[in-house]
Amino acid sequence: MKSPFRAFHMPRLRYKQDGILVQSDYRRTRFKILYGVMVALLALMLLCALFPLFFLFVQAFKSNAELTSSHFAFWPEVFDLGKIVDVWTKIGMGTYLTNTVLVIIGCAVCAIVFNGLLAYGVSILRPRGAKVIYALVMGSYMIPTILSIVPLFKMISDLGFVNTYIPLWFSFGANAYYFILFKSFFDKIPAELVEAMRVDGAGDLMIFFRLALPLSSAIVGVVAIFSITAAWSDFLLPNLVLKDDSMFTLMVKIFSINATMGTVQGITPDMLLMALLISVIPQIAILLIFQRKITGGSLDGGVKG
Amino acid sequence: MPRRGEAFLTSEEKRRRRGGILRQFAGWGVMAPGVILFSFFVWVPLLMNLYLSFFSTKGFNAEEFVGLGTYQELFQHPDFLTAFGNTFTYLGWSLLIGFILPIIIGLLLSEVIHFRALFRIGIYLPAAIAGLTASILFTYLFDPSSAGFLNTVLEGLGMEPILWLDDPNLVIPLIVVTMTWRGAGSTALIYLSAFAGIDRSYYEAAQIDGAGVWSRIVHITLPQIVPSMTTLFVLQIISVMQVFYEPFVMTNGGGGDRSSLSLLLLAYNFGFRDGRVDLSSACTVVLFLIILSLSAIYYLAVHLLKKRGYRV
Numbered sequence: 001m002k003s004p005f006r007a008f009h010m011p012r013l014r015y016k017q018d019g020i021l022v023q024s025d026y027r028r029t030r031f032k033i034l035y036g037v038m039v040a041l042l043a044l045m046l047l048c049a050l051f052p053l054f055f056l057f058v059q060a061f062k063s064n065a066e067l068t069s070s071h072f073a074f075w076p077e078v079f080d081l082g083k084i085v086d087v088w089t090k091i092g093m094g095t096y097l098t099n100t101v102l103v104i105i106g107c108a109v110c111a112i113v114f115n116g117l118l119a120y121g122v123s124i125l126r127p128r129g130a131k132v133i134y135a136l137v138m139g140s141y142m143i144p145t146i147l148s149i150v151p152l153f154k155m156i157s158d159l160g161f162v163n164t165y166i167p168l169w170f171s172f173g174a175n176a177y178y179f180i181l182f183k184s185f186f187d188k189i190p191a192e193l194v195e196a197m198r199v200d201g202a203g204d205l206m207i208f209f210r211l212a213l214p215l216s217s218a219i220v221g222v223v224a225i226f227s228i229t230a231a232w233s234d235f236l237l238p239n240l241v242l243k244d245d246s247m248f249t250l251m252v253k254i255f256s257i258n259a260t261m262g263t264v265q266g267i268t269p270d271m272l273l274m275a276l277l278i279s280v281i282p283q284i285a286i287l288l289i290f291q292r293k294i295t296g297g298s299l300d301g302g303v304k305g
Numbered sequence: 306m307p308r309r310g311e312a313f314l315t316s317e318e319k320r321r322r323r324g325g326i327l328r329q330f331a332g333w334g335v336m337a338p339g340v341i342l343f344s345f346f347v348w349v350p351l352l353m354n355l356y357l358s359f360f361s362t363k364g365f366n367a368e369e370f371v372g373l374g375t376y377q378e379l380f381q382h383p384d385f386l387t388a389f390g391n392t393f394t395y396l397g398w399s400l401l402i403g404f405i406l407p408i409i410i411g412l413l414l415s416e417v418i419h420f421r422a423l424f425r426i427g428i429y430l431p432a433a434i435a436g437l438t439a440s441i442l443f444t445y446l447f448d449p450s451s452a453g454f455l456n457t458v459l460e461g462l463g464m465e466p467i468l469w470l471d472d473p474n475l476v477i478p479l480i481v482v483t484m485t486w487r488g489a490g491s492t493a494l495i496y497l498s499a500f501a502g503i504d505r506s507y508y509e510a511a512q513i514d515g516a517g518v519w520s521r522i523v524h525i526t527l528p529q530i531v532p533s534m535t536t537l538f539v540l541q542i543i544s545v546m547q548v549f550y551e552p553f554v555m556t557n558g559g560g561g562d563r564s565s566l567s568l569l570l571l572a573y574n575f576g577f578r579d580g581r582v583d584l585s586s587a588c589t590v591v592l593f594l595i596i597l598s599l600s601a602i603y604y605l606a607v608h609l610l611k612k613r614g615y616r617v
Contacts, residue, residue, distance in 0.1 A: 011418045018505060019416050020521050042413045046427045049490060056442050072457040118339025127332030133340060140347045142543050146569060147593060148350035150576035150585050154365035174342040204331050233435030251437050258441050276438055287433040291426050
């Protein structure tokens, strides 16, 4: 899959070696039909996965009059690309996009540095008691932030961090999943390498930044991409913490448009759909650019049978 | 896991590797920021939840110790029973719709060799969409008016329009459909890697014995992916028990009938809408205990089955 054109490469069934059905099965017509059924089923699944997005793409170009009309037409009357610019300026998406980028960068840095350092300590330095920390982190793997969002919000407001990005950034520094990804990589670094650097006089932080992180560049990339997409999508904590409209991220703005629809002058449902479309495009772009890393990463982090 | 070669070291050598008191301090120094962040964002709020649930509260502050009084009030609250039942309805639908589907998709992805990249990326694509975006998009897709997309399709087929999310019997399955749309692709990729990990020689042996497709699936494929299936089964249960975003955005728990209210959404409403932090804390503690006992049952079952020699 290195080249996009490989997608159009036509493999031959009679060379198929892996899986349940192999080359010798496909000499029989019965199995050729079965294969056709499988391709058709998969195409149906693909259609189900892609249709809602295609639907959004088409509907976002409708005018508000078309959307609220009592008769439904699938296609908009005109595909006016000017509507993108129009909605962009009316909602002021530039501000929210800039805010989102600011939040995302901080989140990704925190996700890499803090989970990485903790995993480095637990996996390589292993001071007395590190096992307790490991157990506590693993124990909280399945507990999301939402479960205790009320006390968390109280703590954030007691520290005066309301309406700042600080709690959003640092919340990504406490993620058990990223920690596990890092730890599984650091566990593979030979102790001899660490010892050698130490003999050369390197400190613990130096070893982390010069040895552990570079050797784990693959997993650093995966955590970066995961945290970027997660930070882009995150809206619950940002929605509670950010109070001023000028501080909103794109998702918080979209949520507030959706929640206050009909009460704010000049904001109409068709603008919400266009804003949704604009917000979806970077996420799809990230997936397409980094698809090998993302899908591969979800395999690494997944269950090993 | 012990480091390579560590098993052969004497205790003196081990101690030297671990280093003296300075190295211990340095180790904790490196870990300190992470430990502080985990404490602040995960562990302390969880303990505070437990603490607050035993007190009456004013604003976000504990006032007076009431023992299990808050729990008593919670269990008698009409919304709690509804939310409790709904959460298990979510669970049932989610297992019905969302558990088998990724296995089938994963199997198809591993067997079909044409358009591999297209199928894999395309089916994974919804997982890249934000939960908020998906929820708003599906709310629009499930437009209850007669001019909505799906109702227009139904009308074209000569059927009656449906209220979709406004129908109390349909709302939970439809929210589960939204969740499955986003989640099935990434789960299917995990199964795909499990299928890819099956040794080819098993299939070759079965083929020589003349085993058909069905018996190959039943006797080789499924037993080989049982460990992935059990783990993903439990992970799915745990995550569905915490369903929050979708009902919060799509229906806000439903109107007067609270037809899609989940436990976590109820806790959120208690805390941020009704100013009842005590009830909110008690509600999350109950949810936490349910999740904890489900995980405990899972680990116990796996442990027992492994002891008896089953491959789980």
